[in-house]
Amino acid sequence: MNIHHVDFSATHKLETPAQPEPTGDHPQGLLRERAERVAAIAALHADDVDANSRFPVEAMDAARHEKLLGAMVPVSLGGEGASVQDIVDACYILGQACSSAAMIFAMHHVKAACIVRHGQASAWHREFMCRMVQQQLLLASSTTEGQAGGDVRNSEAPVVYDGALISLERAATVLSYGAQADAIVTTARRAAGSLSSDQVLVVFDKADYTLSPTFSWQTLGMRGTCSGGFHMAAKGQAVQIMPQPYAEIHTQTMTPTAHLMWGGVWAGIAATAHERARLHLRKAARGAAQPPGGLVHLAKARTGLTTLRAMLQDMLNQFASIENNPAALSALDFQTAITLLKVDISEHAVASVMASLRACGLTGYREDCEASIGRQLRDILAAPVMINNDRIATNLGNSTLLVETPHNLQNH
Numbered sequence: 001m002n003i004h005h006v007d008f009s010a011t012h013k014l015e016t017p018a019q020p021e022p023t024g025d026h027p028q029g030l031l032r033e034r035a036e037r038v039a040a041i042a043a044l045h046a047d048d049v050d051a052n053s054r055f056p057v058e059a060m061d062a063a064r065h066e067k068l069l070g071a072m073v074p075v076s077l078g079g080e081g082a083s084v085q086d087i088v089d090a091c092y093i094l095g096q097a098c099s100s101a102a103m104i105f106a107m108h109h110v111k112a113a114c115i116v117r118h119g120q121a122s123a124w125h126r127e128f129m130c131r132m133v134q135q136q137l138l139l140a141s142s143t144t145e146g147q148a149g150g151d152v153r154n155s156e157a158p159v160v161y162d163g164a165l166i167s168l169e170r171a172a173t174v175l176s177y178g179a180q181a182d183a184i185v186t187t188a189r190r191a192a193g194s195l196s197s198d199q200v201l202v203v204f205d206k207a208d209y210t211l212s213p214t215f216s217w218q219t220l221g222m223r224g225t226c227s228g229g230f231h232m233a234a235k236g237q238a239v240q241i242m243p244q245p246y247a248e249i250h251t252q253t254m255t256p257t258a259h260l261m262w263g264g265v266w267a268g269i270a271a272t273a274h275e276r277a278r279l280h281l282r283k284a285a286r287g288a289a290q291p292p293g294g295l296v297h298l299a300k301a302r303t304g305l306t307t308l309r310a311m312l313q314d315m316l317n318q319f320a321s322i323e324n325n326p327a328a329l330s331a332l333d334f335q336t337a338i339t340l341l342k343v344d345i346s347e348h349a350v351a352s353v354m355a356s357l358r359a360c361g362l363t364g365y366r367e368d369c370e371a372s373i374g375r376q377l378r379d380i381l382a383a384p385v386m387i388n389n390d391r392i393a394t395n396l397g398n399s400t401l402l403v404e405t406p407h408n409l410q411n412h
């Protein structure tokens with residue numbers, strides 16, 4: 001696969017609608033501007049990351065340099081209290097440059113959000129949050145276990161207790177950047193006698209665990225996430241278990257932030273594909289007697305991108321309006337909407353990138369030119385399988401039977 005220069009400045013010229021300014025007031029500047037600097041570096045290395053299925057070390061070093069990894073930590077603990085909107089905005093910016101770096105950034109922040117929103121009552125987790133900022137810790141997420149795949153709400157391996165000490169042995173069959181992370185935030189069965197759905201979320205520092213590789217990561221796309229499998233053996237203290245049950249963390253934070261932040265990445269990938277197609281067709285139109293073929297596909301790509309951005313922003317607004325209201329977050333209507341968002345966004349993003357490819361024709365299909373859509377297409381194909389849409393849709397199908405039909409417009 002040939003490496004070619006990615007003109008990030010060109011892909012970034014999308015006319016994005018005005019978004020609220022980041023809340024973070026940081027000596028290094030606005031979060032969005034810092035994300036743009038990271039994206040510029042990520043773009044330079046994105047093809048090499050993809051070609052060699054390697055960790056995007058330059059981008060993640062830049063994210064550390066820009067102090068982005070602790071951005072969500074509250075100001076009182078040394079962070080800047082960045083909102084979910086701020087992070088999704090950064091995911092969109094990074095997604096335009098390097099899908100893998102953006103997805104790593106997103107997955108890290110999903111776990112950061114869980115700790116920030118549910119760990120403040122725990123002294124251990126407060127101290128951990130301080131270290132997240134000071135040491136710019138990179139957090140990995142372990143939910144996929146054994147052959148059961150993506151059933152996030154059931155865990156096989158239990159936490160084993162020995163007084164105040166705990167241990168956990170787990171078949172982490174897909175663990176992105178497991179080897180590079182500074183900590184792993186993992187689901188686990190609460191105890192040996194617990195139901196598989198009675199889960200906890202545990203934070204283990206790198207010094208607490210060993211990882212023995214079990215599966216490689218040679219995939220179609222998202223190759224730089226380095227999501228190989230590991231046997232994980234961890235030891236720690238019981239206080240490293242998050243105080244709230246995972247069921248609550250999952251509903252109130254894990255699902256909303258994962259779907260919003262991943263959605264930001266996927267929208268960014270679709271934006272780059274669209275921009276490449278647009279520039280290609282503009283070039284083709286210059287001096288041509290007739291409009292170039294492919295314009296209808298460009299229009300479809302644009303419509304898909306506009307739709308998924310609007311869906312994302314609408315859900316960000318909904319989340320922001322209820323983010324401190326656990327009952328509203330847990331309500332069936334919101335859960336249905338936020339769950340379906342992942343299915344819809346991933347499918348719109350795939351369709352939009354595919355339309356960009358068709359707009360470019362063979363030029364987009366090539367891997368060795370500026371209008372190549374190859375990497376974006378391979379990367380976006382991870383979206384429907386990253387927590388499989390079929391699994392999500394089936395689970396959703398069952399719960400929607402419980403939602404009553406609203407009888408009037410204002411009060412349902």
Ligand SMILES: Cc1cc2nc3c(=O)[nH]c(=O)nc-3n(C[C@H](O)[C@H](O)[C@H](O)COP(=O)(O)OP(=O)(O)OC[C@H]3O[C@@H](n4cnc5c(N)ncnc54)[C@H](O)[C@@H]3O)c2cc1C
Pocket residue numbers: 107140141142143144145148149150151174175176177222225227382385386387388390391392394395
């Ligand atoms: C880029 C990337 C990064 C990832 N990073 C991580 C990570 O850091 N940590 C982590 O823990 N996991 C990670 N994962 C794994 C992810 O969370 C899911 O576990 C995984 O994508 C599910 O894969 P699957 O489709 O094989 O599994 P499953 O969900 O088990 O699905 C297997 C098959 O069964 C079908 N299926 C499943 N359930 C149903 C159902 N109810 N009804 C109908 N059909 C069904 C699906 O269509 C599919 O064909 C990552 C995945 C990707 C793609």
